[in-house]
Amino acid sequence: xxxxxxxxxxxxxxxxxxxxxxxxxxxxxxxxxxxxxxxxxxxxxxxxxxxxxxxxxxxxxxxxxxxxxxxxxxxxxxxxxxxxxxxxxxxxxxxxxxxxxxxxxxxxxxxxxxxxxxxxxxxxxxxxxxxxxxxxxxxxxxxxxxxxxxxxxxxxxxxxxxxxxxxxxxxxxxxxxxxxxxxxxxxxxxxxxxxxxxxxxxxxxxxxxxxxxxxxxxxxxxxxxxxxxxxxxxxxxxxxxxxxxxxxxxxxxxxxxxxxxxxxxxxxxxxxxxxxxxxxxxxxxxxxxxxxxxxxxxxxxxxxx
Amino acid sequence: xxxxxxxxxxxxxxxxxxxxxxxxxxxxxxxxxxxxxxxxxxxxxxxxxxxxxxxxxxxxxxxxxxxxxxxxxxxxxxxxxxxxxxxxxxxxxxxxxxxxxxxxxxxxxxxxxxxxxxxxxxxxxxxxxxxxxxxxxxxxxxxxxxxxxxxxxxxxxxxxxxxxxxxxxxxxxxxxxxxxxxxxxxxxxxxxxxxxxxxxxxxxxxxxxxxxxxxxxxxxxxxxxxxxxxxxxxxxxxxxxxxxxxxxxxxxxxxxxxxxxxxxxxxxxxxxxxxxxxxxxxxx
Numbered sequence: 001x002x003x004x005x006x007x008x009x010x011x012x013x014x015x016x017x018x019x020x021x022x023x024x025x026x027x028x029x030x031x032x033x034x035x036x037x038x039x040x041x042x043x044x045x046x047x048x049x050x051x052x053x054x055x056x057x058x059x060x061x062x063x064x065x066x067x068x069x070x071x072x073x074x075x076x077x078x079x080x081x082x083x084x085x086x087x088x089x090x091x092x093x094x095x096x097x098x099x100x101x102x103x104x105x106x107x108x109x110x111x112x113x114x115x116x117x118x119x120x121x122x123x124x125x126x127x128x129x130x131x132x133x134x135x136x137x138x139x140x141x142x143x144x145x146x147x148x149x150x151x152x153x154x155x156x157x158x159x160x161x162x163x164x165x166x167x168x169x170x171x172x173x174x175x176x177x178x179x180x181x182x183x184x185x186x187x188x189x190x191x192x193x194x195x196x197x198x199x200x201x202x203x204x205x206x207x208x209x210x211x212x213x214x215x216x217x218x219x220x221x222x223x224x225x226x227x228x229x230x231x232x233x234x235x236x237x238x239x240x241x242x243x244x245x246x247x248x249x250x251x252x253x254x255x256x257x258x259x260x261x262x263x264x265x266x267x268x269x270x271x272x273x274x275x276x277x278x279x280x281x282x283x284x285x286x287x288x289x290x291x292x293x294x295x296x297x298x299x300x301x302x303x304x305x
Numbered sequence: 306x307x308x309x310x311x312x313x314x315x316x317x318x319x320x321x322x323x324x325x326x327x328x329x330x331x332x333x334x335x336x337x338x339x340x341x342x343x344x345x346x347x348x349x350x351x352x353x354x355x356x357x358x359x360x361x362x363x364x365x366x367x368x369x370x371x372x373x374x375x376x377x378x379x380x381x382x383x384x385x386x387x388x389x390x391x392x393x394x395x396x397x398x399x400x401x402x403x404x405x406x407x408x409x410x411x412x413x414x415x416x417x418x419x420x421x422x423x424x425x426x427x428x429x430x431x432x433x434x435x436x437x438x439x440x441x442x443x444x445x446x447x448x449x450x451x452x453x454x455x456x457x458x459x460x461x462x463x464x465x466x467x468x469x470x471x472x473x474x475x476x477x478x479x480x481x482x483x484x485x486x487x488x489x490x491x492x493x494x495x496x497x498x499x500x501x502x503x504x505x506x507x508x509x510x511x512x513x514x515x516x517x518x519x520x521x522x523x524x525x526x527x528x529x530x531x532x533x534x535x536x537x538x539x540x541x542x543x544x545x546x547x548x549x550x551x552x553x554x555x556x557x558x559x560x561x562x563x564x565x566x567x568x569x570x571x572x573x574x575x576x577x578x579x580x581x582x583x584x585x586x587x588x589x
Contacts, residue, residue, distance in 0.1 A: 026456070026486055026493065046456035046494035047423055047485065074422060107332055107399045109408040111374065111421030275406035276399050277332050284401040 002136045002167070006030055006158060009142045010067060011037055020146070021059055025049045025070040027099060030156060049079040056094045057086035065093045065146070071105075072098025072114030072155065076121055087151045088124040095145065096121070097154045102189055102240030103273065103281060104157065110272040114155075118188075119245020121153035122218040128152035128171060129218040133192035136161040141169045141215060155189060162193040163213075172219035180208035183296060184228030187238040188214040188247055194282065195238055197289025198296065205297055217250060225254045229262035234300050236265045238292060243268040265299040267292060306352065311518050317386050318347040319573070322546045324382030324395050326569050332399040333560025333586075334407065337550065338376035338451060341482035341515070341541040345449065346383040348521045349478075355444060358389045361414050365444050370430050373451035373480065374408040374420030381405060381413065389415030424457030426450075427477060431467050434475040449478045453485020456494050461506070464534075468507030473530035477508070480515065482543040487554050499538055508536045515539030546573050555585035 004012075007030060014020040015037070022034050023043045035042045045052045049070050056066035068075070075098045076083065087094045100106075101114040122129050128150050132138035135158040145152050148171065163177050177192065178199060187195045192213050202209045210232060212224050228235045237247045248266035255262055267287070274284045282288045286295070321343045328334045346369075350356070354367040371380050378398075385392045390413060397403035404412035408421030420426050430448040437444055454460065467475050481499070483489055490496050500510040509531075513524035521539065528535035543552050547569055550556035561569065561583050571577030 026453070026488070028487060044488075044493060047453055048456050048458060048494070050458060078422065107407045109406050109410060109419070109421055111408055111419060274401045275404075276401035280401045 002139050004139050006138055007033060009139050013143065013146050014038055014041065019064050021064045021066045023052055023056055023066050023068040025052045027069050027071060031069060049074045050082050053079040053082035054086055057090055057092055060092035060094050067095040067097060069097045071112060072101035072117045073112055076114060076117040080120060084124050088127060091126045092151060093149050094151050095154060097156050099156045101155045103278060106278045106281060107275050109275045113272050115242045115269055116245060118217055118241050126150055127218060128216065130216050131155040131188040132157050132215065133213045134159045134161040134190060137165050140165055140167055144169050144171060157190050159190050162196045172216055172221055174215055174221035174224040175213040177213050178209060178211040180210040181232055182208040183234045183236060183300060184210040184212060184232040185236045185238060186212045186214055186228060186247060186251065188217060189240060191238050191240055191287065194287055194289045194292055198293035201290060201293035202296060207300065214247060217247060220250050222254050225251050226258055226260055229255055229260050233263065234265060234303055235262040236267065236296055238267045241268055243270050263303050265296065267295060306522050314347055314351050314518055318344050320386055321347055321379060321382035322573055323570055324385060325378040326566055326573060328378045328398045329559050330561045330563055330566050333558060334378045335375040335557060336559045337543040337557045338373065338482065339378040340545045340547065341543045342376050342449065342480040343379045344516045345478060345480060345539055346379050348518050349447065350383050350387045353525050365442055367444050368417050368433055368446045370417050370426040370448045371409055372420055372426035372448050373423060373454050377409045380409060384415040423454040424459035427460055427463040430475055431463055431472060434472045435470060437474055445474045445476065447476050447478060449480060452479055452481045452490050452496055455496055464506040464508060467534040471532050472534045473532050475534040476528045477536040479536060479538045480541055481538050482541040484543045484554060486557055503536045508534050510536045510538055513537055513539045515541035516545055549579045549581055558586050
């Protein structure tokens with residue numbers, strides 16, 4: 001089992017590669033022990049996200065690989081044009097690490113709710129998008145992401161793992177967490193936890209359910225999406241992201257390009273969510289395991305009829 | 306302002322601090338910045354603002370925008386003490402059936418606008434101030450900002466625009482508590498000397514002791530309309546009122562136990578000293 005943290009892996013990578021520079025807009029929660037280890041290769045620019053991303057592009061022009069940290073909303077939205085213009089057009093190897101995305105902002109309220117971050121980031125050519133299911137999944141993928149020459153947005157998620165993950169990670173390859181043939185649930189990020197809680201409830205109802213942890217949304221595992229569409233009777237997407245521009249949209253685009261049809265149930269947000277602590281928020285918004293199971297059962301019954 | 310009034314405001318501020326401390330459990334809150342700006346907010350609602358619970362939709366009210374939204378427990382507490390919301394509502398902090406959470410929003414009466422993303426409300430305040438000018442009204446717009454917030458480039462754009470537009474109905478109040486999240490401001494992107502920066506942008510700057518109502522009184526008296534926007538730099542102490550957490554980098558956001566809350570309320574009233582055991586946090 002993977003016991004290292006995000007910070008451990010980043011430290012190891014940075015010690016092995018002197019071009020890695022760790023930056024933050026005064027958000028050290030994931031990297032609090034790195035200043036002492038990295039010295040001048042740890043740069044805290046203060047609460048100045050645009051300047052951080054512009055400076056990261058400059059560092060990348062000089063051969064560095066900046067790994068930049070801020071809350072997901074302020075990183076992907078406040079600094080968006082810097083990301084798109086400096087990092088994106090430049091196709092520079094800057095890794096953008098966004099904290100408390102999706103439901104993980106719990107009680108902060110809409111200003112801190114990154115629910116369109118994936119939509120924004122995947123709209124930039126060359127940009128990779130990694131949405132790990134938990135801390136272990138993040139650590140498994142991180143070396144490959146850091147080694148890539150592409151820019152990448154990492155939807156930081158250090159929650160405990162609800163499943164034993166495959167240690168194999170390839171960009172653009174999803175992980176199948178459970179096999180089944182009636183329903184395929186595609187999920188990214190920490191909601192894998194709730195989907196795994198929905199799984200036994202669905203099985204109790206006699207459904208054979210596949211669960212796919214997408215891991216990356218760009219490049220996305222098109223094969224896994226199409227396999228779900230062809231081999232099951234209901235394709236479900238689950239995400240803590242707006243309905244527009246995230247996994248639900250990606251699935252629709254992939255099906256359209258392949259001229260494939262599927263019954264698709266998108267479980268996503270269509271507005272900002274009620275702030276509060278994580279578990280009550282999930283219940284209020286209909287994203288607990290039992291609530292997800294109920295939505296899927298209802299959709300499956302409708303399809304049968 | 307006579308001595309009796311000062312003592313009244315001090316009692317109000319004490320109650321606001323109690324509210325803040327009670328919000329620092331069961332999920333917690335940003336206690337340090339809340340305690341540093343509590344006296345400023347109490348003074349402004351008590352003595353500066355032309356505003357009242359019955360006038361929250363009156364276009365001629367004075368506006369207070371809390372730009373550094375994470376100190377909203379101080380605003381919730383102040384709004385409760387001045388009758389904008391019921392005190393009992395404060396116990397709904399972080400409950401999903403109410404809107405009392407870590408940043409302000411307009412579902413709470415008296416809150417003018419949501420915040421939480423830093424460096425926004427000085428621009429929003431400019432818009433309101435421009436409209437007030439266009440309509441020939443004489444009410445004023447106050448924007449309370451953090452010192453760490455001055456890191457954001459958008460603040461400095463707004464300073465240029467407000468000066469260019471001669472917005473003398475706009476006053477910025479800086480809660481200069483010397484900290485931003487987990488570090489001292491001067492250890493990161495140093496802000497000092499601060500007054501000359503504002504002065505160079507065309508904003509006359511006046512310094513005040515943000516925990517002394519007489520000092521605040523004389524500072525606000527110097528922001529009368531004279532064709533220019535004004536700034537008050539209020540020197541404050543992070544965590545003011547609780548010696549156990551005052552001026553500490555690691556007591557920005559806290560989630561205390563109920564026992565710790567009880568001890569801290571004793572400490573606030575000078576009848577005890579808190580022995581804190583909960584983990585210090587670095588967040589944001």
